[in-house]
Amino acid sequence: MSGSRKEFDVKQILKIRWRWFSHQASSNSAVDSQQGEFWNRGQTGANGGRKFLDPCSLQLPLASIGYRRSSQLDFQNSPSWPMASTSEVPAFEFTAEDCGGAHWLDRPEVDDGTSEEENESDSSSCRTWNSELWCWNNNKYRPVIYNHLYNGERGMSLHRTSNSSQTLSSCHTMEPCSSDEFFQALNHAEQTFKKMENYLRHKQLCDVILVAGDRRIPAHRLVLSSVSDYFAAMFTNDVREARQEEIKMEGVEPNSLWSLIQYAYTGRLELKEDNIECLLSTACLLQLSQVVEACCKFLMKQLHPSNCLGIRSFADAQGCTDLHKVAHNYTMEHFMEVIRNQEFVLLPASEIAKLLASDDMNIPNEETILNALLTWVRHDLEQRRKDLSKLLAYIRLPLLAPQFLADMENNALFRDDIECQKLIMEAMKYHLLPERRPMLQSPRTKPRKSTVGTLFAVGGMDSTKGATSIEKYDLRTNMWTPVANMNGRRLQFGVAVLDDKLYVVGGRDGLKTLNTVECYNPKTKTWSVMPPMSTHRHGLGVAVLEGPMYAVGGHDGWSYLNTVERWDPQARQWNFVATMSTPRSTVGVAVLSGKLYAVGGRDGSSCLKSVECFDPHTNKWTLCAQMSKRRGGVGVTTWNGLLYAIGGHDAPASNLTSRLSDCVERYDPKTDMWTAVASMSISRDAVGVCLLGDKLYAVGGYDGQTYLNTVEAYDPQTNEWTQVAPLCLGRAGACVVTVKL
Template identity: 45%
Template sequence: SLVYNTFTVSFTKQPYHGAAGNVALLCLQLLRVKLRQQRASEHSAMMEGGMQLLNRDGHSISHNSKRHYHDSFVSMNRMRQRGLLCDIVLHVANKEIKAHKVVLASCSPYFHAMFTNEMSESRQTHVTLHDIDPQALEQLVQYAYTAEIVVGEGNVQTLLPAASLLQLNGVRDACCKFLLSQLDPSNCLGIRGFADTHSCSDLLKSAHKYVLQHFVEVSKTEEFMLLPLKQVLDLISSDNLNVPSEEEVYRAVLSWVKHDIDGRRQHVPRLMKCVRLPLLTRDFLMSNVDTELLVRHHSECKDLLIEALKYHLMPEQRGVLSNSRTRPRRCEGASPVLFAVGGGSLFAIHGDCEAYDTRTDRWHMVASMSTRRARVGVAAIGNKLYAVGGYDGTSDLATVESYDPVTNGWQPEVSMGTRRSCLGVAVLHGLLYAAGGYDGASCLNSAERYDPLTSTWTSIAAMSTRRRYVRVATLDGSLYAVGGYDSSSHLATVENSLASHINKSALVFISNTWTAIANITHDLVAMDGWLYAVGGNDGSSSLNSIEKYNPRSNKWVAASCMFTRRSSVGVAVLELLNFPPPSSPTLSVSSTSL
């Protein structure tokens, strides 16, 4: 028989019959329940002093106390505070700190090497430490016994180097985490320098990234004015500098020089080589740069100014003139955001706009245009979005407006020379090209380009074929006009115009791989390796659905729908650091639910 608490069950090889059999079965069931309860209790029930487990031999138990470590270290810390059984006294400045070698050596590789290797300190009871703050050392010794420490503004600058010296990496990481949480334009340069001094590579990288992302605010601080020349050059040379325009970099350089004009005047040429003068507007170059005495005083600066003016005055040569100073900056950490602008649905023409964040698969409403536009051309230049031409429900448009994501607002730009809806737009070498379209009376083969640096439109060579609903793209320094409709037939032709010979006649060719297509009511844009088809019309109504194509798997999949149904919509992509704008409505909805 097996005895378990108050239950006694006899096992027999005889089969169960009648009432006696029922009793035996009941007893077995009760035994199984009790055994399950015992196993569960052994794994989860904890007594104050620990866990007790019955060994298999039935003659011994294993005792595991979860409080033993805690209670022991609490007791050792009390003994340390009372000076009991201490075998080491640490001297730093005028302070003495008593401790136990075994405790210090167990948590600090620094002390472990000191007390266990054949060093003289291993046999001494008094050790003097240098290059460490007394208060920080006392806090770290306390941490060795308690595993607790408070990091704050008052101690982080002494605690981090002390923890680094003693190789207490947990405390060091906590200090870095605290400093990271305190990053601000007013202190990020100091924290970056502090991290560099103490070889905190992750904190250094994060602080440097913060400086680049908040350069405009940082450049106005006292810390920036006190930077050495090399660090200023490193910052303003970065492609990842986050600035709304190159004017901010130019102003930062002048402010830094004028903070100590006698000592820094000679550095102006080196600094100006890092300012991307060709990206400044012509008006700013003439009214600010050309009139600045610090610039006019150096012949090297005059050469840089001439280079910038040539870039403005000869837009057709920009491909040849391109160098590091003509390359737009792109902030590290910026993400692509798809904008859907205007469009129409049923009897409505839209002026509202929305933006799609691929990271969250959500749409956000942004500021509306000043004019309702369908059949509009949309393109991105730098960090601005341009809405070109279109149809407002009454007439075809020549007007243009631009969207600034920093201010979340639209501003009017210089109008085109020709009214155009159903046009094709593209950007090449910082110039916006508008080709073909419809002016309200006929299809167009004319084309023009816009220079945002000079705010001027210039007519260029016309296409050989009139095209509305044409799509224009750039590839390897060339413009391509694809397909469209010439008022009588759908086109399968493609026109190519080399940008370096933009005023010469265009080449027309037909490929057997192209087929005729119908009027395009949706728009296409590439982003993050996907091709997005936005809005459109299915033959009966306008769509708010989005599909994206993966060329690697050769499959289309649905993405979140827009707020508004839009056909003849314009789309483009901007690289943005901070998105969405504050308080913007959001929408995340499956396209299959509409």
């Protein structure tokens, strides 16, 4: 083709054909319209304008639109060709000789907005005007009449008719055929990878061989690099393997490598119990993050007391932190079952040490841990005896019962080991010298979370003016969970724990003050009715001292009370004991060093800062040092021989606007002195306070606007408060106690 000719865009021809087939026309007009359409189409020039094609330089890819070059005058079969009959239509193309038969008529110049320079630069431009074809010739647009467009081989003439003129006009009004299009194959990637998989299966076009053991696996670098960061780094950097045709995969299981190579091509992988560990370790090496995640999830579903230790160690070795965390938590939760399985006694000493150091083991007491350690040592006594003293240091020996320690001292395993004897003596001192316990604090005196019991928050005032729900707090999981409901609404009541059961005492139901008592058993989740008190009381304090339960002070609906009743669990009856020196309602009550303390409260005229204690052996109340602040609705508890007063309010009876307190004071009975310690994060009136483990918990309360669901814990050893999980329901005046389940 000469340099002046222009190749016709195939996409334009396909568009033209579609437009022809969208309307009916006679055979002659169809042919003419095809010619007109071809002549009228062009390409986009550099300046964005249309460059029109010269019919003399137009060469059509005829086979693409239903024509074929042939000396025969027949039509290539096309079911959509718009002809009324099966008359023959000639295949044709324009040549230089054909163009010689064109007649150019002189007409006035056509002003089409195109500069003469532009027209001169495009000597083959043609366009339609008034339904006629005009082409540039001798610096002018001239109409073209083809009265004998002769294709030498065919010997036939094409005559322009009115129909062809109309067709040209209709073509002129059509939308441009060269508009941009965007095509997206929906399954292109899938088909491409299927083809690549086929190449892999037939070992075609492979450019690398992976050698694992005695297996040689051909593959394609491009595919491996696109899936694996490991291979991407290997093949795209200047390292030795990037140039090698064979790469040795040291320490890789061949079948797992082949499975992962297939995954790179197909995105599919079969996970089974017998191959999951090899797959995971190989996937970690190849940095196949999606496969690693899938394998970890598979192993999480397989966790059992018989295999959780192995999965935990394997996850740690592979650096799979999520799997390790889940396996560790499972081990801690089911530790009682885990220690009865073979995996436990087969663990190395280093893994045993990690387990014994954890606070999260779900065990009833420390004796369980010690017995588990002895079982592990006896499994291989000769080899493991040397590790005994090191591992015994992780046991919280001071928290064991004194008789248990005495038995240990005479045990043959410990008798001849000096380091073990030192640890046993340390524990005995903790029991023999209780007054020195604050100085004997160590990691071994800190109880494990599961051994401290469960915190229960019972009732209280909420946004509905009286909550009947009970929820419990699990220190191991740091979660509150609803567990039960009281039989009726109670406000300003008291709760104490006897024989691991909750006794709900007195209070008011919104209409009257109560003297009723009911008992909740957390193990059976059942309620039972107990004998009532002699006096109706709300705003009372309740505590257990040396077996009996005491109901202290309160209000009977008419007056503030200084009377105290004692419940005898053996006789199952209430009896009065000595009265306090001062009537007290909303009083805080706690037991410390064999005495019952009544702290603060209201006496009808103001809040109190006085404190008195009851000695059950003398049946007398004795005044103690006063607090630094008046406190009604105060929360009290004890830890390590000290009494803590937390929160509350100070307001006279004539002014109900309370000054709420976030202050905390600590009382030492040996010095009879109060000392201020770290304040809470917010003020809390009617706050529930209780000891859980080695921390004091302040639960709920009222801040002057809201019934609080927030909870914070105080660490006496660091003198700091920290936030813990919130209650399910905001409540003030809730009774908070600890129960060992």
